[in-house]
Amino acid sequence: MLKTEELQINIGPQHPSTHGVFRMIVTVDGETITDLKPVFGYLHRNHEQIAEQNTYLQNMPYTDRLDYFNSMANNQAYAMAVEQLVGIEVPERAEYLRVMMVELTRILNHAGALGFLINDMGMWQTQLAFGMREREKILDLFESASGARLMCNYFRFGGVVRDLPPDFIPRLKELLQAMPAFVDELERLLRENEILMQRAEGIGILPRDLALAYSVSGPVLRGSGIPYDVRKAEPYSVYDRFDFDVPVGTVGDVYDRFLVRIEEMRQSRRILQQVIEQLPDAQGGHINPKARQNVRPPVGDVYARIESPKGELGFYLVSDGSGKPYRYKVRAPSFINLTPLGDMCRGYKVADVVVILGSIDIVMGEVDR
């Protein structure tokens, strides 16, 4: 075999395929990657320390900025942590509204992420526009409920800030009816395309045991064949009332992670249909009227976690009895899912790096914090 000299190249920080300001120092032997070191911090703003200067309620809109694709999911994890710390009860109806918003978030996140993934594979812009088109419809729903499209700031301690507008449920039903066609279309795009399959199958393999050792979570972990989903493993909110499946992959390559996300969109649709059925019978209003927003929790610590679209999102809070958190720690799924990136890329070609990175689905606002 021809011997070639090893070369170090930088991918990023300014690169359209790194999904933000992210740099990878790649050592290549010809076209083959022998080592990869991620470098981040370009978006670091010490989120945790700023949050420790804020009151508990001031942090609610600040969590929107972590993973700006999924502001509703961030809100839920943070609200749950504070509610457990203070001991606030959430009415049944509010729990259903929360689940509804987070499952819609999951659909829009996966629609966007899969659009970007196929974009990274070189099928330029077409399917990204498809994904963004679906995302727009959900963002319109969010706007009608919360007043904002991206930074929703919809959750409060003890519920959500306001009830749904009257036309929300009919519009949601319409959206769910049109959804299977879109999901099938997105799946067909990859499955029936020889070129894209070549870029996805057998690329970026993360074996089952390694996935667990690297403590990845979300679709990356499930793509490697481990059926771990916080919604099932440690049910929170009202998730124990819904009937849904946890899709898993077999090999743990890019293709498996793609399929897991496709199937999760279908399962989210199933959950949303059950939410619509059960919502009229739910007790209580959209918020617990006794819940104070200006909280001063008793001294103690708490960890609350949810299954965000990107993986396990957790908040660790320590209270010193004042109105501001003494310690505020975010367990960011995108950040931890990047740990095995070097191992996943080793042995593949330079062009595969962007595809593997796209299949992890990161948002730098959450990685760098």
Added chain:
Amino acid sequence: MPRLDATDLRERMARDLPGAVLEAVPLQVAAAPAHGPQPGAFMTSDTLVAPSRLVEAACYLRDLLGYAYLSDIAVVDYLADDLFELVYRFYHVEGGEGLTIKVRIPRDHPEVPSLTPAWPGANFHEREAFDLYGIVFVGHPFLRRIYMWDEFEGFPMRKDFPKQGDKYIGADE
């Protein structure tokens, strides 16, 4: 689904790893409010492990009890007690509640053995703790700053880090 809580874990670890479990001392959380009642002592219900036995205790959780998913490592700076507390959180893959072990180390000598050689998933958690708190993880293969730039001095998440007028901003601006 395994059902172990903190008390069970303490009993088992006291039996199988003698000397590893420490008796928890209540913590005084600093930053008393300007008015109102003084905060009370904060007593943890989680298992407190001796720093030198940390790797052993973590491997015990993984290999014997099956808690193989290391979810989170958090550091808390208890300035009033002059110590750092590290919070390690483990979950079972089959579900159920997690188990937490805590380690307390002195602020002036923040050293703790690294989990990364046994548990590659601890890598970024530990680098983050080193970057923001200055915890030295002995045995970590690549203990470098992860968020701040390499030349940065000080550890920004520590409670005694100056919040204003540091040399990077300039005194007059």
